[in-house]
Amino acid sequence: MKNLPQVSVSEQLAEAFAGTPAALPPKLAAMCEAVMTDIAGLCVAARNADYVKATVAATSEAGTCTMIGHAGAWNLATAALCNGTASHGEDYDDTFEGGPVHAGAVIIPALLAAAEQHQLSGSDMMRGIAVGCELTCRLPIVAPTRTHKAGFHPTAVFGALGAAAGVATALKLSKEQWVNALGIAGSMSAGIIEYLAEGAWTKRMHPGWAAQSGYRAARMAQAGFTGPRTLFEGEHSFFHAFANTNEGNIEGMMQGVGEHWISSGIAFKPYACGTMAHPYIDCARRLVHEGLKVEDIARIECETAEGILHRLWEPLASKQAPVNGYSAKFSIPYAIAVGMLRNDAGLADYEESVVHDAKVRALAAKVHYVVDPANPYPARFTGHVKVTLKDGSVREARQGHFRGGVEEPMTPAALEAKFRANCVYGGWSAPEAGAALQVLRGVPATKQVDLSALRH
Numbered sequence: 231m232k233n234l235p236q237v238s239v240s241e242q243l244a245e246a247f248a249g250t251p252a253a254l255p256p257k258l259a260a261m262c263e264a265v266m267t268d269i270a271g272l273c274v275a276a277r278n279a280d281y282v283k284a285t286v287a288a289t290s291e292a293g294t295c296t297m298i299g300h301a302g303a304w305n306l307a308t309a310a311l312c313n314g315t316a317s318h319g320e321d322y323d324d325t326f327e328g329g330p331v332h333a334g335a336v337i338i339p340a341l342l343a344a345a346e347q348h349q350l351s352g353s354d355m356m357r358g359i360a361v362g363c364e365l366t367c368r369l370p371i372v373a374p375t376r377t378h379k380a381g382f383h384p385t386a387v388f389g390a391l392g393a394a395a396g397v398a399t400a401l402k403l404s405k406e407q408w409v410n411a412l413g414i415a416g417s418m419s420a421g422i423i424e425y426l427a428e429g430a431w432t433k434r435m436h437p438g439w440a441a442q443s444g445y446r447a448a449r450m451a452q453a454g455f456t457g458p459r460t461l462f463e464g465e466h467s468f469f470h471a472f473a474n475t476n477e478g479n480i481e482g483m484m485q486g487v488g489e490h491w492i493s494s495g496i497a498f499k500p501y502a503c504g505t506m507a508h509p510y511i512d513c514a515r516r517l518v519h520e521g522l523k524v525e526d527i528a529r530i531e532c533e534t535a536e537g538i539l540h541r542l543w544e545p546l547a548s549k550q551a552p553v554n555g556y557s558a559k560f561s562i563p564y565a566i567a568v569g570m571l572r573n574d575a576g577l578a579d580y581e582e583s584v585v586h587d588a589k590v591r592a593l594a595a596k597v598h599y600v601v602d603p604a605n606p607y608p609a610r611f612t613g614h615v616k617v618t619l620k621d622g623s624v625r626e627a628r629q630g631h632f633r634g635g636v637e638e639p640m641t642p643a644a645l646e647a648k649f650r651a652n653c654v655y656g657g658w659s660a661p662e663a664g665a666a667l668q669v670l671r672g673v674p675a676t677k678q679v680d681l682s683a684l685r686h
Contacts, residue, residue: 239462239480244408246488247361247399252353254360257494259674262359264645265324265334266342267670268498269317270684271652272335273298274666275577276316278657281431285315285438295343296681299656303685306343307442313339314438318385320577321559322502322652326493327635328609329370329384330505333496335437336389337362337396340445344397345679352676354400362396362444363493372462372478373469374608375537378423380474386421386436387472393444394451403452411448413457416468418443426541429557497635498645501575503558505632506538507565509613513627514569517617524570526619530597532562533614535607543599550594555580563597564590566615577655611635662686 254262276282277299286300289312293305297312304312317323318335325332337359345355369388370377377384394415398408420443421436451457461468462480469478486492501508510532518524534543542562543549552558558565558580567590568579584590605612611632617625631637640648646667653663669683 234460235463238409238459239484240409240412240459241405242484243365243395243412243487244405247365247395248405248408249488250357250361250399252357254356255491255494258360258491259356261494261496262356262363263671263674264498264642265363265496266338266359266673267649267667268324268645269313269334269338270298270666270670271649272318272320272323273313273316274656274658274663275322275652276319276656279316279319281319281434282312282316285312285435293347295346296685298681298684299658299686301685303682306347306445309346310339310343310442310445311435311438313342314441315435318437319434320502320580321504322499322577324496324498325505325632326367326370326496327611327632328374329367330608330611331366331370331388332385332437333363333366333389333392333493336385336393336440336444337366339438340393340441341396341400342679342681343441344400344445346681348401349678350400352674352679354402355679356674358396358400360491360493361399362392363496364491365395366392367493367496368483368487370608371483372480373473373475376473376475376478378537378541380472381422381424382472383421383423383433383436386440387419389437389440390415390419390443390447391468393441394447395444397445397448398451401448401452403448407451409459410451410455410457413459413461414450414455415444415447416457416461418447419468419472423541426557426560429552429554431556434556495636497632498640498648500634500640501565502577502580503565503575504542504560506535506542506607506611507562507575508632508634509611509629510562510615511565511569511575511613512629512633513613513615514566515573516627517615517625518570518573520625522570522617522625524593526621527593527596527617528620529618530566531616531618532566532597532599533602533605533616534562534599535605535612536601536603537607539599539601546598550597551591552585555582555585558585561594562599563594566597567591567594577652
């Protein structure tokens with residue numbers, strides 16, 4: 231057994247986050263409110279989807295919590311699981327450059343459910359959201375890309391810890407309980423990436439599972455249950471389990487913690503697919519806007535990062551002809567094809583009729599890649615599309631950033647438009663979407679969080 235520290239990393243985190251002020255820094259507060267609104271809209275967008283219906287049918291138990299877009303009041307675990315599954319199901323939720331990780335789909339369902347269950351104020355809930363998102367975004371710094379390579383979904387395994395930290399903060403647990411909550415959540419983390427093989431639904435449920443697990447970990451700690459104090463530095467540590475290493479950059483994760491909020495830079499998606507595909511879609515659309523005719527294309531070649539091959543490029547034949555709409559969300563060849571042919575990659579562009587369209591498949595089959603060893607992933611998400619035309623001429627486009635991220639953030643107006651469009655896609659009327667938006671905007675200042683107006 232290696233020598234253990236007198237003050238563990240978890241204890242340092244508890245010390246840093248326990249003092250999070252009720253009045254969050256303006257940029258951080260704006261991020262928390264934007265993520266909450268974005269997640270709520272996505273829950274409505276997916277409320278009639280088959281995977282949401284299956285999750286609700288399997289888990290629905292009555293209680294006091296809101297399942298956004300559904301009538302009735304539900305058990306906390308049901309609400310957290312179903313809201314988390316719905317919000318991540320279309321892969322249209324927020325992301326963090328440098329992760330990649332999706333904080334909102336875990337943290338928002340966990341904190342909304344906890345707030346209603348425990349009659350929390352809006353300010354306490356927002357503090358929990360801030361801490362939960364922050365820890366979720368910091369954890370990938372320790373061992374970049376290694377969690378994916380080990381076969382795990384970072385959002386799933388990091389999200390459980392983030393949810394535990396967020397709920398523990400919102401419930402005002404003691405520092406000792408806060409540390410125990412994190413340690414307990416380490417044994418509740420789960421989520422493998424085998425969904426990539428055939429477009430299975432399991433990735434969709436990962437954030438919901440992490441949300442209800444994190445809540446349960448915090449409550450167990452509150453009741454006196456103990457977890458390992460040395461979650462991050464023990465011989466059998468969290469990263470030893472989920473990233474196959476005990477040599478990660480813990481110092482990087484801890485740099486400025488509690489003072490510098492990196493989650494303020496959370497990015498919002500303009501397209502309903504895997505984050506790293508987005509710059510490629512922008513490049514593809516730009517070429518068409520500049521006059522490229524799709525029927526003249528002979529071959530498309532893209533420079534890419536080695537770290538995303540196993541999720542978005544390989545096996546190439548399968549990515550060129552995805553088996554269903556969900557598997558298409560993790561295919562850059564498909565994303566380029568719909569970007570060129572349909573000038574978008576939104577919710578409607580991943581419906582089954584589009585995925586199996588002969589023209590889309592024919593164009594996707596022309597897309598290939600080469601690995602760029604200098605690609606900055608995961609620090610930045612980039613795109614490159616080089617088109618060779620039938621006459622031998624070449625057209626090329628590059629993009630060095632993720633649109634919607636820190637270099638080109640979505641405006642408040644664009645985020646509101648996305649929310650309203652998602653609600654309408656899910657079957658709400660425009661007035662219903664507007665009323666829901668007003669409810670969400672009032673949550674941070676409310677004395678007791680009440681989301682019952684979103685139960686329809």
